[in-house]
Amino acid sequence: MTDIKKVNLLGLSPEKLIEFFESIGEKKFRATQVIKWIHQKGAESFDEMTDVSKALRAKLEQICEIRAPEVVSQNISADGTRKWIIRTEGGKNDCVETVLIPDGDRATLCVSSQVGCSLDCSFCSTGKQGFNRNLTPAEIIGQVAIAIKSFGPMDPNGPRRVTNVVMMGMGEPLMNFEPVVDAMILMMHDHAYGLSKRRVTLSTSGVVPKIYELVKRTDVSLAVSLHAPNDALRNELVPINKKYPIAELMEACQFYLANLPDKRHITIEYTLMSGVNDNEEQAHELAELLKTLECKINLIPFNPFPHSGYEKPSNNRTRRFQKILADAGYTVTVRTTRGDDIDAACGQLVGDFQDRTRRSQKYIELREVKS
Numbered sequence: 001m002t003d004i005k006k007v008n009l010l011g012l013s014p015e016k017l018i019e020f021f022e023s024i025g026e027k028k029f030r031a032t033q034v035i036k037w038i039h040q041k042g043a044e045s046f047d048e049m050t051d052v053s054k055a056l057r058a059k060l061e062q063i064c065e066i067r068a069p070e071v072v073s074q075n076i077s078a079d080g081t082r083k084w085i086i087r088t089e090g091g092k093n094d095c096v097e098t099v100l101i102p103d104g105d106r107a108t109l110c111v112s113s114q115v116g117c118s119l120d121c122s123f124c125s126t127g128k129q130g131f132n133r134n135l136t137p138a139e140i141i142g143q144v145a146i147a148i149k150s151f152g153p154m155d156p157n158g159p160r161r162v163t164n165v166v167m168m169g170m171g172e173p174l175m176n177f178e179p180v181v182d183a184m185i186l187m188m189h190d191h192a193y194g195l196s197k198r199r200v201t202l203s204t205s206g207v208v209p210k211i212y213e214l215v216k217r218t219d220v221s222l223a224v225s226l227h228a229p230n231d232a233l234r235n236e237l238v239p240i241n242k243k244y245p246i247a248e249l250m251e252a253c254q255f256y257l258a259n260l261p262d263k264r265h266i267t268i269e270y271t272l273m274s275g276v277n278d279n280e281e282q283a284h285e286l287a288e289l290l291k292t293l294e295c296k297i298n299l300i301p302f303n304p305f306p307h308s309g310y311e312k313p314s315n316n317r318t319r320r321f322q323k324i325l326a327d328a329g330y331t332v333t334v335r336t337t338r339g340d341d342i343d344a345a346c347g348q349l350v351g352d353f354q355d356r357t358r359r360s361q362k363y364i365e366l367r368e369v370k371s
């Protein structure tokens with residue numbers, strides 16, 4: 001008898017789970033029961049689902065599974081940052097990173113969406129590695145489950161162990177659209193992780209058509225990796241800009257905000273590279289560019305890695321850039337590094353897996369230094 005591939009229920013959105021139960025002749029309330037068991041109580045087997053009939057549990061056992069990606073390693077930094085290397089289904093070296101950064105009563109999880117990336121941003125080693133594969137919804141939401149379970153058994157009534165999620169790890173999330181949307185729906189759904197839509201953020205390098213599509217499907221917060229105030233420079237740093245130049249990107253951002261049900265802002269990510277995009281004129285140009293967009297700006301001093309070809313700006317240059325923007329009326333934060341002792345800090349390689357993520361340059365956040 002040939003093996004039948006079991007359906008992994010971990011990655012099914014609530015809607016798809018209902019469809020699944022109906023397709024096997026079950027009532028849709030079963031989907032609600034099962035989704036709560038998986039995502040709120042952390043069940044890994046159907047046996048644990050005590051309010052589901054024995055007959056149905058046996059049936060599910062035959063045709064389904066609840067399978068999170070494999071954790072290759074977990075490290076906890078002295079500052080509380082947790083980092084996991086996670087092996088996906090693609091094979092032994094198909095690994096991504098997930099990092100949890102606690103900050104007071106918040107804990108932000110940085111989640112990967114692809115193994116590698118095809119967009120080849122000049123300052124990003126994930127881009128240099130090329131594109132390997134898209135993560136499945138189970139591999140994306142599985143990163144959230146792994147982080148929460150690392151604190152012990154899940155407790156739906158306990159304090160939140162992950163309060164914020166940023167789709168800002170390895171890969172361009174909008175190039176893996178459907179799985180990312182399904183996973184984000186689970187992050188926010190009341191029967192799953194129940195995170196606020198303001199606390200789930202998708203970060204994109206500017207896949208413009210997908211920004212229009214995204215706001216029709218979900219209302220997560222949006223961050224844009226801009227990194228340059230004009231097309232000439234952005235074409236060099238973020239090559240997708242040649243296809244979707246800044247003016248089109250800004251228009252898409254305005255559309256996104258205008259179509260959200262509530263008032264929000266876009267987060268502009270700007271990695272500062274010494275002598276490349278960090279001079280005073282460029283700060284003024286950036287201030288001018290963003291003047292009609294509701295936004296906050298995050299400056300990320302570049303953290304060099306071998307052969308990157310870029311350098312971190314001095315603190316003075318960073319402060320000057322920040323001040324120009326702050327004087328122009330923007331809320332500007334500068335990110336600083338965490339998790340150095342577990343190689344989760346900016347610009348640090350991931351052991352032998354070579355799967356540096358852009359998080360290395362742009363996310364690991366100790367604290368935000370407000371201007």
Ligand code: SF4
Nearest residue numbers: 117120121124127171
């Ligand atoms: S910065 Fe983001 S979009 Fe660009 S290559 Fe790296 S992972 Fe891909």
